[in-house]
Amino acid sequence: MAIKLFGFWRSLATLRVRIALNLKGIAYEEFSVDLLKGEQFADSYRAVNPQMVVPALIDGDGPVLGQSLAIIDYLEETHPEPALLPASPRERARVRMLAQIVAADAHPLMVPRVRNYLENEYRLDEPTRAKWIQHWSNAALKAIEIQLTDYAVPGRLCHGDTPTVADICLVSQVVGARIFKFDLAAFPTVTRVADECLKIDAFARAHPLKQPGAQTAH
Amino acid sequence: MAIKLFGFWRSLATLRVRIALNLKGIAYEEFSVDLLKGEQFADSYRAVNPQMVVPALIDGDGPVLGQSLAIIDYLEETHPEPALLPASPRERARVRMLAQIVAADAHPLMVPRVRNYLENEYRLDEPTRAKWIQHWSNAALKAIEIQLTDYAVPGRLCHGDTPTVADICLVSQVVGARIFKFDLAAFPTVTRVADECLKIDAFARAHPLKQPGAQTAH
Numbered sequence: 001m002a003i004k005l006f007g008f009w010r011s012l013a014t015l016r017v018r019i020a021l022n023l024k025g026i027a028y029e030e031f032s033v034d035l036l037k038g039e040q041f042a043d044s045y046r047a048v049n050p051q052m053v054v055p056a057l058i059d060g061d062g063p064v065l066g067q068s069l070a071i072i073d074y075l076e077e078t079h080p081e082p083a084l085l086p087a088s089p090r091e092r093a094r095v096r097m098l099a100q101i102v103a104a105d106a107h108p109l110m111v112p113r114v115r116n117y118l119e120n121e122y123r124l125d126e127p128t129r130a131k132w133i134q135h136w137s138n139a140a141l142k143a144i145e146i147q148l149t150d151y152a153v154p155g156r157l158c159h160g161d162t163p164t165v166a167d168i169c170l171v172s173q174v175v176g177a178r179i180f181k182f183d184l185a186a187f188p189t190v191t192r193v194a195d196e197c198l199k200i201d202a203f204a205r206a207h208p209l210k211q212p213g214a215q216t217a218h
Numbered sequence: 219m220a221i222k223l224f225g226f227w228r229s230l231a232t233l234r235v236r237i238a239l240n241l242k243g244i245a246y247e248e249f250s251v252d253l254l255k256g257e258q259f260a261d262s263y264r265a266v267n268p269q270m271v272v273p274a275l276i277d278g279d280g281p282v283l284g285q286s287l288a289i290i291d292y293l294e295e296t297h298p299e300p301a302l303l304p305a306s307p308r309e310r311a312r313v314r315m316l317a318q319i320v321a322a323d324a325h326p327l328m329v330p331r332v333r334n335y336l337e338n339e340y341r342l343d344e345p346t347r348a349k350w351i352q353h354w355s356n357a358a359l360k361a362i363e364i365q366l367t368d369y370a371v372p373g374r375l376c377h378g379d380t381p382t383v384a385d386i387c388l389v390s391q392v393v394g395a396r397i398f399k400f401d402l403a404a405f406p407t408v409t410r411v412a413d414e415c416l417k418i419d420a421f422a423r424a425h426p427l428k429q430p431g432a433q434t435a436h
Contacts, residue, residue: 050368051319051361063312063369067322070314077307089295094281096288101269104285104318108326117353122340135335143269150268151281 003028006048006056008035009213010179012107012172013068014055015206019168020072022202024079028057032213035112053113069103072165084165095159098144098166102173106140109133110176134182140173141187148189156196163197171197175208221246224266224274226253227431228397230325230390231286232273233424237386238290240420242297246275250431253330271331287321290383302383313377316362316384320391324358327351328394352400358391359405366407374414381415389415393426 005021005028007014021028033039033054040052049056049064057065059078065071076084085092108114110133118124118132144158153159158166174194177184184191197203208214223239223246225232239246251257251272258270267274267282275283277296283289294302303310326332328351336342336350362376371377376384392412395402402409415421426432 050364053323059308063308065308065311065315067315067318069322070311070318073314074307074311077310089292090277090281090283092295093283093288093292096291097283097285100285100288100322104287104322105271105326108323109332113357114327117350121350122342124340132335132339146268 002060004058005030006033006045006058007031007054008033009211010208011035011054012110012176012208013103015172015175015208016068016103016165016168017055017057017071017075018206019163019171019203020075020084020165022206023082023084023163023168023200024075026075026079030211034213069099069165072168076165082162084163084168086159086164091153091159094147094153095164095166098147098158099164099169101140101143101147102169105143106136106173107176109136130180133180134177137173137177137180137182138186141177141184141190144170144173145187145190148193157193163200163203167193167197167203170194171203179208220278222276223248224251224263224276225249225272226251227429228426229253229272230328230394230426231321233390233393233426234286234321234383234386235273235275235289235293236424237381237389237421238293238302238383240424241300241302241381241386241418242293244293244297248429252431287317287383290386294383300380302381302386304377304382309371309377312365312371313382313384316365316376317382317387319358319361319365320387323361324354324391325394327354348398351398352395355391355395355398355400356404359395359402359408362388362391363405363408366411375411381418381421385411385415385421388412389421397426 003026005017007030033045039045040054046052049066051066055068055071057071065074085095115129118129148158155161157163158170170190171194174191221244223235225248251263257263258272264270267284269284273286273289275289283292303313333347336347366376373379375381376388388408389412392409
């Protein structure tokens with residue numbers, strides 16, 4: 001197998017890469033790094049990805065690639081069809097902006113290492129940590145909701161009718177919010193687009209709860 | 219003037235866009251949005267960028283573009299020379315990964331809205347907030363230090379001898395750490411590369427303390 005993906009069933013950044021691989025029809029093998037057990041800090045994984053985070057991707061003889069959006073850009077450049085970005089620079093910038101509202105504003109505040117820091121350093125209880133996550137999740141979803149309504153581009157997805165990296169990131173954020181059981185009523189366009197995406201097999205198959213690790217965990 | 223940049227002298231994400239514009243020799247006019255005074259929440263700015271963050275860029279008749287890395291990709295596509303990304307997909311992925319270790323892992327935890335949340339919701343005092351910032355800043359700088367040593371690519375900068383978006387992000391993180399007066403002794407390669415970059419006029423001119431707003435603030 002040419003492509004190896006190191007991820008975790010519940011990781012939303014891994015979810016993004018899984019969707020991109022599926023949309024492009026790229027065969028890959030996924031290796032689980034259990035973030036809840038701390039397997040990302042094991043020497044064996046540190047040798048794979050010195051940043052000790054997931055996702056990481058190895059294509060052929062390497063080197064290892066990290067950061068979900070960098071990996072998706074790599075897949076876009078090596079497997080251009082179907083494209084996950086529009087053709088014109090302005091449209092590409094809009095799609096990338098939407099993706100980064102999730103991947104560079106909200107999600108970094110919700111990852112396990114940050115939740116662990118809030119718990120271990122500040123002794124915040126679980127409801128207070130959940131409120132933190134919901135606060136930043138809502139900020140991103142609200143920003144995207146405004147983009148998809150007041151600054152809408154025609155189509156049933158974020159930018160037209162074909163999936164882009166904006167849809168991939170939006171779905172990752174909505175799936176995460178639903179795992180945390182957050183109320184999403186204030187974001188009707190966001191949830192409509194996410195549900196449209198999740199009707200597509202490439203998205204549906206990538207869902208955290210469809211991964212082998214989820215079955216073991218439940 | 220064709221390009222308008224909305225930013226703030228101290229904003230590290232604005233710094234990134236400023237460096238990219240300078241490196242590419244693109245003329246622009248910068249408009250200050252004072253984040254300390256809350257000008258990003260004014261109706262006049264909300265009409266420019268509904269996400270109410272900086273940087274935002276308007277090229278000609280718009281629409282507004284947001285998110286520093288999305289803006290830099292847009293500049294790369296509309297003004298390809300000099301290139302801020304290498305030519306091959308694998309090399310581009312490495313450079314993007316380094317950039318995103320800063321822009322998507324560390325910096326989102328250090329922005330004013332997060333520091334304000336820690337202060338207002340958790341009543342954390344200034345030294346405790348500084349420790350938070352230093353923790354995440356160090357995590358990113360350590361990850362990059364390892365990449366630049368154990369996984370080094372020959373050259374005096376992050377990836378060869380010409381500036382890339384990885385250098386832009388690395389400099390933004392180092393400049394931020396120095397504004398906070400963090401000890402950077404554990405990251406000798408990172409600081410050497412940052413100082414090499416800061417010898418380049420396009421980087422030096424973009425420095426927060428060289429901006430008009432900094433003069434007024436001091």
